[in-house]
Amino acid sequence: MVRVPRLRQPVGAVQAREKGESNRVSTPLELFFDLCFVVAVGQAGRELALAVGAGQVGHGLASYAAVFFAVWWPWMNYSWFATSFDPDDIPFRLATFVQIAGSLIIAAAVPRAFAEHDFHLVVVGYVVLRLAFCSQWLRVYRDNPELRGTAARWGWGVFVIQVFWVLLQLVHDKADYDIGFAVLVAAEITVPYWAGRAGRLPFHxxxxxxxxxxxxxxxxxxxxxxxxxxxxxxxxxxxxxxxxxxxxxxxxxxxxxxxxxxxxxxxxxxxxxxxxxxxxxxxxxxxxxxxxxxxxxxxxxxxxxxxxxxxxxxxxxxxxxxxxxxxxxxxxxxxxxxxxxxxxxxxxxxxxxxxxxxxxxxxxxxxxxxxxxxxxxxxxxxxxxxxxxxxx
Missing domain, CATH: 1.20.1410 (I/LWEQ domain)
Known part of the structure; x- marks a missing residue:
């Protein structure tokens, strides 16, 4: 028999999972998520090889580090969210598929990012998947009164940073763009710590x-x-x-x-x-x-x-x-x-x-x-x- 997820579950459906839950393993959706994300990893590796082979080591490493962040950071955020919640209903699955689509946009944009230092399309894919991730924190905020402080910081923190990622694409000077890129990366990695100050989430x-x-x-x-x-x-x-x-x-x-x-x-x-x-x-x-x-x-x-x-x-x-x-x-x-x-x-x-x-x-x-x-x-x-x- 195939279990069909419900389109809508009652209020309170997105509840934190137990830290000591027995027989907790990765779901097929998580495995599919990983396999799709590694497509972008493979693209980044191939472009790094081409850059090093052409003697452009510094350029290749810098581009590789930036692209890899755009793949690794959403993957990590999704994994930690799923270990705490993962309702496995249709809204969650659709949000996951949107994030997968974002990762594939990033994969398609990798050659241009390396060849022309053009990260516009990478940012498009990144913002798409991050906004889909942000939507899940709105559900946590709705269904968990005791976690609303944490969910609000996560959701608003991610959303506001995505606005700045979009605004960054209006910057044409390479040096200013690189500085803005580094600042937004730093802001991204501080959101979990800042959100955690409002309340620790259980993780398995x-x-x-x-x-x-x-x-x-x-x-x-x-x-x-x-x-x-x-x-x-x-x-x-x-x-x-x-x-x-x-x-x-x-x-x-x-x-x-x-x-x-x-x-x-x-x-x-x-x-x-x-x-x-x-x-x-x-x-x-x-x-x-x-x-x-x-x-x-x-x-x-x-x-x-x-x-x-x-x-x-x-x-x-x-x-x-x-x-x-x-x-x-x-x-x-x-x-x-x-x-x-x-x-x-x-x-x-x-x-x-x-x-x-x-x-x-x-x-x-x-x-x-x-x-x-x-x-x-x-x-x-x-x-x-x-x-x-x-x-x-």
């Missing part, structure tokens, strides 16, 4: 940990897909496949290690007892962005191997080693360090340094970086088992 730690874990999986999967396509295209123009095989194997080892270290420990209990939800949630911007840019780096490496990109071997290697090192440091800072003791505490930072040093190897840097990640992963598993066997 196991559900949130699963949501972030699933998005990490999807981003890593997009990385593998991008790298596979790049290597496949490179094999057509390259007769000597040794460097390409080294690149592919090294990238696979890096991604496998990235998956392993992220899911090495259960985060829900730590998130509930010890970690700051703000720090953990915001810090995942670095985790997601670094994970996605590993795939972009693999595209750069494949293009350099065939001679398509006329950049130095070290720059091509750095396109993979730098985001890998950043990913290791981010995962260690957000969660890994809480589960390590003694010498094992330094294992992931040392691995990040070793991966960066591999950049000097040029064409074979990625396979060496993959080997470093594999050795570190093996050492971490061994140390963890020894720690478990040590009597208290």
């Amino acid at each position: 730690p196991h559900h949130i940990a699963e949501r972030y874990g699933l998005f990490t999986l999807i981003v890593l999967g997009e990385t593998v897909s991008a790298a596979t396509v790049a290597v496949q295209e490179a094999t057509v123009a390259q007769e000597d496949l040794k460097e390409l095989l080294a690149l592919a194997l090294g990238g696979l080892l890096i991604v496998f290690s990235a998956w392993w270290i992220y899911f090495a420990h259960e985060m829900a209990d730590l998130l509930e007892r010890q970690l700051s939800p703000f720090l953990w949630g915001y810090g995942h911007y670095v985790v997601f962005a670094a994970a996605a840019s590993i795939g972009a780096g693999m595209e750069v490496g494949a293009a350099w191997t065939t001679g398509e990109d006329h950049i130095s071997a070290r720059l091509a290697a750095a396109a993979v080693t730098v985001p890998t090192a950043v990913y290791y440091l981010a995962v260690w800072g957000l969660q890994g360090r809480f589960f390590k003791h003694g010498r094992a505490q330094a294992l992931m930072p040392m691995t990040a340094v070793a991966v960066l040093l591999c950049t000097q190897a040029g064409g074979y840097a990625v396979i060496l970086a993959g080997a470093c990640c594999t050795v570190a992963l093996t050492a971490g598993v061994y140390v963890g088992r020894r720690a478990d066997q040590t009597p208290e």
Whole structure:
């Protein structure tokens, strides 16, 4: 049987869900939401690869950071809202689909944002999905008298900032536009903290940990897909496949290690007892962005191997080693360090340094970086088992 959601539910339908609700998992709608959002992530990664391959590293990184924020921030806001409420009725589903449409507008606008520094269409998609998100706080305000202060701050805060995003598009000077962009980003990320001062919302730690874990999986999967396509295209123009095989194997080892270290420990209990939800949630911007840019780096490496990109071997290697090192440091800072003791505490930072040093190897840097990640992963598993066997 298929459960059909009601068009309208009685007043009080959008109620906060219980923090300790059992068997709480991601819904099919949330998974569909993630898969649609990763389309924009993939577009941003491909454009970053093109920019780095053309030697426009600074421009590419700045554009990538801006576009990735436009994807990551609405995704995070939606995930935290859904863990607290999620009525799963038709208005909620329609608002979710509008947000998905906004993310696809952003995805379509990514090439123009990179090529021409034109973020107008990106902002259109962003405002569309943010206004749809804002509408859900109106429902919370209506149905939850005890949460009206929080809902009002969330709803009005998001709405007012969207007005300023629209007004920003009237600014034509690039320097002024960039300053305004940065100011509005800062305003966006302060809204949750400001709204939280009026009342804390319940969140389900196991559900949130699963949501972030699933998005990490999807981003890593997009990385593998991008790298596979790049290597496949490179094999057509390259007769000597040794460097390409080294690149592919090294990238696979890096991604496998990235998956392993992220899911090495259960985060829900730590998130509930010890970690700051703000720090953990915001810090995942670095985790997601670094994970996605590993795939972009693999595209750069494949293009350099065939001679398509006329950049130095070290720059091509750095396109993979730098985001890998950043990913290791981010995962260690957000969660890994809480589960390590003694010498094992330094294992992931040392691995990040070793991966960066591999950049000097040029064409074979990625396979060496993959080997470093594999050795570190093996050492971490061994140390963890020894720690478990040590009597208290």
